[in-house]
Amino acid sequence: MSALDWDRTETRVALRESLADMQARAGSGLLEHLIDAEIPWIGISTHDGGAGGDLGDAAIAVRTLATMELDAPIAETGLVCGWALASCGLQLERQLMAPAFELGTSLTGIAVDGVVRVSGHVDEVPGALAAQAIITTVEIDGVLQLCAVAIADAAVTSTVNLADESRCSLTYVSAPVVASAPLAAGLTRFDLLARLALARAIQSCGALTELRDLTIGYARTREQFGRPLSDLQVIAQMLAELAELTLSAQAAVAAAIERPGTWQSAIAKSVTGRAARRAAALAHQVHGAMGMSQEYPLGRLTTRLWSWTEEAGRPELWEAWIGEQFLLQSSPVLWDTVVNGVRGESA
Amino acid sequence: MTQLDHLRARVRAFLAEELAERRFTPHCDSWLVGNDRAFSRRLGAQHLIGLMLPTEFGGGGGGVADRLVVSEELLAAGAPVAAHWFAERQFAPSLLRHGTSAQQLEWLPRITGGEACIAIGLSEPDAGSDLAAVRTRAVASEGGWRITGTKIWTSGAHLADAMVVLARTGGERHAGLTQFIVRLPNPDVTVRPIRLISGEHHFNEVSFTEAFVPDADVLGEIGNGWTQAMQELAFERAGPERYLSTLPLLQAMVEGLGPQPADPGAVGRIIADISTFRVVNQRVIEHLAAGDTAAIDIAMLKSSATAFEQRSVAVALDLAADPGRVSPPSTEAATLLRESQFQAPGFTIRGGTNEVLRGIVSKGLLR
Ligand SMILES: Cc1cc2nc3c(=O)[nH]c(=O)nc-3n(C[C@H](O)[C@H](O)[C@H](O)COP(=O)(O)OP(=O)(O)OC[C@H]3O[C@@H](n4cnc5c(N)ncnc54)[C@H](O)[C@@H]3O)c2cc1C
Numbered sequence: 001m002s003a004l005d006w007d008r009t010e011t012r013v014a015l016r017e018s019l020a021d022m023q024a025r026a027g028s029g030l031l032e033h034l035i036d037a038e039i040p041w042i043g044i045s046t047h048d049g050g051a052g053g054d055l056g057d058a059a060i061a062v063r064t065l066a067t068m069e070l071d072a073p074i075a076e077t078g079l080v081c082g083w084a085l086a087s088c089g090l091q092l093e094r095q096l097m098a099p100a101f102e103l104g105t106s107l108t109g110i111a112v113d114g115v116v117r118v119s120g121h122v123d124e125v126p127g128a129l130a131a132q133a134i135i136t137t138v139e140i141d142g143v144l145q146l147c148a149v150a151i152a153d154a155a156v157t158s159t160v161n162l163a164d165e166s167r168c169s170l171t172y173v174s175a176p177v178v179a180s181a182p183l184a185a186g187l188t189r190f191d192l193l194a195r196l197a198l199a200r201a202i203q204s205c206g207a208l209t210e211l212r213d214l215t216i217g218y219a220r221t222r223e224q225f226g227r228p229l230s231d232l233q234v235i236a237q238m239l240a241e242l243a244e245l246t247l248s249a250q251a252a253v254a255a256a257i258e259r260p261g262t263w264q265s266a267i268a269k270s271v272t273g274r275a276a277r278r279a280a281a282l283a284h285q286v287h288g289a290m291g292m293s294q295e296y297p298l299g300r301l302t303t304r305l306w307s308w309t310e311e312a313g314r315p316e317l318w319e320a321w322i323g324e325q326f327l328l329q330s331s332p333v334l335w336d337t338v339v340n341g342v343r344g345e346s347a
Numbered sequence: 348m349t350q351l352d353h354l355r356a357r358v359r360a361f362l363a364e365e366l367a368e369r370r371f372t373p374h375c376d377s378w379l380v381g382n383d384r385a386f387s388r389r390l391g392a393q394h395l396i397g398l399m400l401p402t403e404f405g406g407g408g409g410g411v412a413d414r415l416v417v418s419e420e421l422l423a424a425g426a427p428v429a430a431h432w433f434a435e436r437q438f439a440p441s442l443l444r445h446g447t448s449a450q451q452l453e454w455l456p457r458i459t460g461g462e463a464c465i466a467i468g469l470s471e472p473d474a475g476s477d478l479a480a481v482r483t484r485a486v487a488s489e490g491g492w493r494i495t496g497t498k499i500w501t502s503g504a505h506l507a508d509a510m511v512v513l514a515r516t517g518g519e520r521h522a523g524l525t526q527f528i529v530r531l532p533n534p535d536v537t538v539r540p541i542r543l544i545s546g547e548h549h550f551n552e553v554s555f556t557e558a559f560v561p562d563a564d565v566l567g568e569i570g571n572g573w574t575q576a577m578q579e580l581a582f583e584r585a586g587p588e589r590y591l592s593t594l595p596l597l598q599a600m601v602e603g604l605g606p607q608p609a610d611p612g613a614v615g616r617i618i619a620d621i622s623t624f625r626v627v628n629q630r631v632i633e634h635l636a637a638g639d640t641a642a643i644d645i646a647m648l649k650s651s652a653t654a655f656e657q658r659s660v661a662v663a664l665d666l667a668a669d670p671g672r673v674s675p676p677s678t679e680a681a682t683l684l685r686e687s688q689f690q691a692p693g694f695t696i697r698g699g700t701n702e703v704l705r706g707i708v709s710k711g712l713l714r
Contacts, residue, residue: 243712251624338618
């Protein structure tokens with residue numbers, strides 16, 4: 001469809017194919033297959049207890065899984081939590097992890113006899129039903145620490161997002177941390193949220209590409225007035241807009257994978273989220289009533305896109321952040337910021 | 348520093364000096380409205396025109412990425428590049444691909460020197476989006492051709508050294524079209540101004556009355572004009588002038604905005620969008636350079652980017668009215684805003700309307 005659709009390097013194509021193959025064979029047991037194949041730990045170096053590969057590899061897996069029948073913390077484990085732990089010199093071997101990074105989330109910690117214990121409440125934690133530990137920040141003796149806390153130690157209230165993906169609330173009362181380290185120099189809670197935002201952007205990109213193809217396919221086969229919907233110019237123009245939106249999401253995500261960091265992640269979250277909102281509306285309009293049916297695959301994509309757009313900072317939050325960072329410079333120059341980013345973050 | 352970083356630094360140094368010497372005033376849409384031959388010559392003297400053209404013609408012998416760096420820096424600064432823009436952007440690659448060696452020897456060094464101003468003669472009164480309806484005719488005549496007909500909306504024809512004219516040499520619709528290099532001024536060619544809603548004169552109606560063009564000025568093959576024109580359009584559509592036309596305005600509007608405007612997200616979204624179009628552009632021209640026509644991606648880029656340009660003018664109005672401003676927009680900002688409001692409707696029309704572009708996209712998607 002577009003030259004930017006997928007990374008066509010050999011190993012990445014192979015990874016996509018093996019995931020599709022796993023899905024075909026595994027059905028509802030997909031998660032076990034993914035764990036056996038170490039998919040959740042792709043992108044964390046073997047030195048840090050991961051499965052190796054880089055962010056680009058992890059992104060391919062995350063993007064591919066984004067459209068599959070699966071609710072499990074794959075992106076959350078490696079791409080988000082694994083990265084955060086490795087950045088702070090920590091590792092949790094072969095565990096599934098759930099990030100509690102949403103702003104407003106907070107646990108308080110105290111160290112007693114060398115054991116850190118945490119209490120408090122965190123909301124909207126993705127993947128907590130399947131994971132073994134949450135990763136979050138806790139202020140201990142005035143220092144912000146990155147901590148892993150066992151989910152088994154929490155009282156869990158289960159809720160779901162629009163796409164029926166688990167987003168739990170967890171309450172801790174004096175639970176021991178499994179691992180902790182001061183947040184690496186230069187890393188803030190915002191940077192952690194940005195990493196989760198990047199994961200959601202990558203997932204959205206996968207869902208958008210699928211949404212575009214599904215909608216094009218439907219428009220070509222559904223006939224009204226004696227011809228396919230796609231023969232109607234107004235429908236064809238909507239399909240083209242859908243493709244434009246997908247292209248911009250793909251480009252923003254590709255740039256964020258090439259130059260990871262809060263700046264590009266913020267851009268990617270803004271662009272994919274804006275694209276997702278409009279694309280979902282277009283796709284539903286083209287589908288008519290069919291798109292509203294639970295049996296038809298469109299709803300699975302649009303509900304995910306709606307939720308992922310609002311989670312991990314909605315586009316407006318990241319746009320305000322980008323704007324503020326830009327305006328905080330002494331003589332802000334738009335073009336230079338587009339080319340070079342701000343505060344040492346590369347554009 | 349990479350080679351591209353060095354190149355970028357060179358362009359910035361050149362622009363800084365030009366601005367320090369007050370040799371130009373930044374404008375929006377400068378690639379269409381900023382016709383300044385002296386500027387183009389100075390740029391050529393710095394070897395900053397034709398970076399992807401062969402060195403034997405005075406070019407840089409580089410790749411598309413080099414030209415993109417130079418182009419985006421010039422546009423972002425609102426520099427007056429219109430005098431050489433069309434020549435460098437589409438006439439030069441067309442000459443390289445289809446021109447005779449005599450044509451290449453004559454024109455390419457002039458282009459890289461910033462000495463060639465070229466106008467594009469595609470649209471006619473009855474052939475706009477439906478370009479294959481072109482009626483301007485060229486009839487074979489002793490030693491060449493005689494052209495009769497009317498071209499319209501021809502940007503810069505009143506300032507150009509030549510105009511590349513798409514004319515019918517036979518056949519119907521797409522078949523039987525040929526490109527001619529018509530030198531200007533010409534006694535049998537009348538260039539009449541068409542004033543824009545702003546009152547400014549940038550485009551024209553150009554009438555040909557049996558205007559003679561020697562065989563040596565036929566561009567490419569007789570009957571191959573449609574294919575050649577479409578190749579040129581790819582270059583015309585896939586460039587940073589599709590998302591940077593309003594950058595001088597946006598920059599002027601953020602000045603005085605202060606660190607805490609009511610809506611910092613408006614600025615953030617602009618940065619996110621431009622950054623993303625830039626990535627699409629970089630990738631698309633790589634595909635184009637690799638010989639892929641990339642027509643669908645290019646159409647998507649131009650359609651979405653120009654829609655952004657139009658939206659950016661609305662954002663500029665919002666920024667001007669932001670209650671958190673530290674100081675009101677400068678008089679330069681007000682002028683740029685006014686100019687952009689006049690130019691904005693054309694963003695999604697020139698070079699093929701967005702509806703036509705989306706038609707190309709959907710055809711490609713449904714193929
Ligand atoms: C600032 C500016 C500079 C220009 N400079 C040049 C130049 O230097 N040289 C040159 O040759 N031309 C130039 N043009 C002309 C430009 O290429 C044409 O305006 C453009 O191709 C559209 O043609 P038109 O204006 O005749 O509009 P029309 O083709 O009449 O279109 C009018 C409306 O109908 C829509 N429409 C038409 N066909 C279809 C379709 N099949 N499906 C859906 N909608 C359709 C269009 O999208 C548009 O909204 C310039 C235009 C502008 C605005």
